[in-house]
Amino acid sequence: MANKYRHNKIKQEHTIIEDILPFLEDIAISALIKSIIPGRINRRKGSGVPAYLQLKYNTRSGIKLIAKNSSSLQEIFVVTDYPDKTMEFLKKLDYVK
Numbered sequence: 001m002a003n004k005y006r007h008n009k010i011k012q013e014h015t016i017i018e019d020i021l022p023f024l025e026d027i028a029i030s031a032l033i034k035s036i037i038p039g040r041i042n043r044r045k046g047s048g049v050p051a052y053l054q055l056k057y058n059t060r061s062g063i064k065l066i067a068k069n070s071s072s073l074q075e076i077f078v079v080t081d082y083p084d085k086t087m088e089f090l091k092k093l094d095y096v097k
Helices: 023-027 083-093
Strands: 035-041 051-056 062-068 072-080
Touching: 023 035, 051 083, 062 083, 072 083
Parallel strands: none
Antiparallel strands: 035 072, 051 062, 062 072
């Protein structure tokens, strides 16, 4: 029963905030990306903005993103061997800021 919490390259052991999963499924298609691991969810004041991903910084294993919707934000860790190439790929997407 290996990887029972994984769907494609996305670990889904815990909750993923609303409207973000389609974005993660879209970026998981890239061969540059090994794995996507959603992290901690925090509440924020409702702002009414549509959901999007924000690039933060490189980590030892890849890249940290912040997923935001109108009421929450969530850390997203992208595991990759090529963080710079992956950052360039993500910057080309409409929903990544």
